[in-house]
Amino acid sequence: MISVISCLCALVSLCSEVCARVVGSVCVRRGYHLWLAALVTLAPLLQGLSNPRSIFSNRNNFFNVKFVHCSCGWTFLLLSGFVLLVSFVPTGRPFLTAMHLTRLAVGTALCQGIPHLFQLLEDLTGSCHQPLPPGTLLLTKLIDRASCQAEGHQWQGYHISPQTFTLTLCSLSMADELAVFVRYLRRGYPASTSLRLVFLLNASLLGLYNLLLVSTALYAPSYTQCVVGAAAGTLCWHLTYRIWYRKFYSPGPPGHGIFPKVSGGRKGLDPEGSLQ
Numbered sequence: 001m002i003s004v005i006s007c008l009c010a011l012v013s014l015c016s017e018v019c020a021r022v023v024g025s026v027c028v029r030r031g032y033h034l035w036l037a038a039l040v041t042l043a044p045l046l047q048g049l050s051n052p053r054s055i056f057s058n059r060n061n062f063f064n065v066k067f068v069h070c071s072c073g074w075t076f077l078l079l080s081g082f083v084l085l086v087s088f089v090p091t092g093r094p095f096l097t098a099m100h101l102t103r104l105a106v107g108t109a110l111c112q113g114i115p116h117l118f119q120l121l122e123d124l125t126g127s128c129h130q131p132l133p134p135g136t137l138l139l140t141k142l143i144d145r146a147s148c149q150a151e152g153h154q155w156q157g158y159h160i161s162p163q164t165f166t167l168t169l170c171s172l173s174m175a176d177e178l179a180v181f182v183r184y185l186r187r188g189y190p191a192s193t194s195l196r197l198v199f200l201l202n203a204s205l206l207g208l209y210n211l212l213l214v215s216t217a218l219y220a221p222s223y224t225q226c227v228v229g230a231a232a233g234t235l236c237w238h239l240t241y242r243i244w245y246r247k248f249y250s251p252g253p254p255g256h257g258i259f260p261k262v263s264g265g266r267k268g269l270d271p272e273g274s275l276q
Helices: 002-023 026-049 062-068 071-091 094-125 145-150 162-178 181-186 193-218 223-246
Strands: 127-131 136-139 154-156
Touching: 002 162, 002 181, 002 193, 026 162, 026 193, 026 223, 062 071, 062 162, 062 193, 071 094, 071 162, 071 181, 071 193, 094 162, 094 223, 145 154, 162 193, 162 223, 193 223
Parallel strands: none
Antiparallel strands: 127 136, 127 154
């Protein structure tokens, strides 16, 4: 029994080492947003090769209901555990840990708030249509979504995909947060099996988000909906992780205050904790 547990711990250690090197590599840190952009842009072009009977073609499939629609919650739940352990274990500083967790609170607020702006845009740009066999009939008397849908009609406006937005933003945020683990291991900080398991769970969720982003873009009803949604998610990530979190009046980038500072870094920031 002890030998089995030892083998499992060794396997977890090996897998976490490999995943940490991949997620923390220069290629991933510098080009992961380009990879996601390519997935969203090119996936719809493969619709002719997709299977219309696939489970992903149904909007109410298990993965959409349990993961895509709840991606903000899953991201905050798993990533907060990782950030808590990585920031508090080597430093023992509650305030620094709270500052790192603030980034996750900001990301969750963006995931929950921006889709409401998308819906507001659809309300402002839409009009009421009555479904008919040849097409739809515009109803000019019903000028708001509530009254239109109350009559059993359809409200059609400029729709931006909230699914691609949240999956893109969550994926980019997770990649940045998880990238610090390779430096954490190189510094020789305590890395228990539980911490490594939490890291592997986050890495697995990140890989799942990539697959769900492809399937969402592949079976989306509109190409522009997905592209604009992913672009909005990338913009929110860029404004936070690439601009705001590098300023001295921010929660700081991932890894800030955890690793020793090196000479030549900007005052108030840990150069190793910021992405170049």
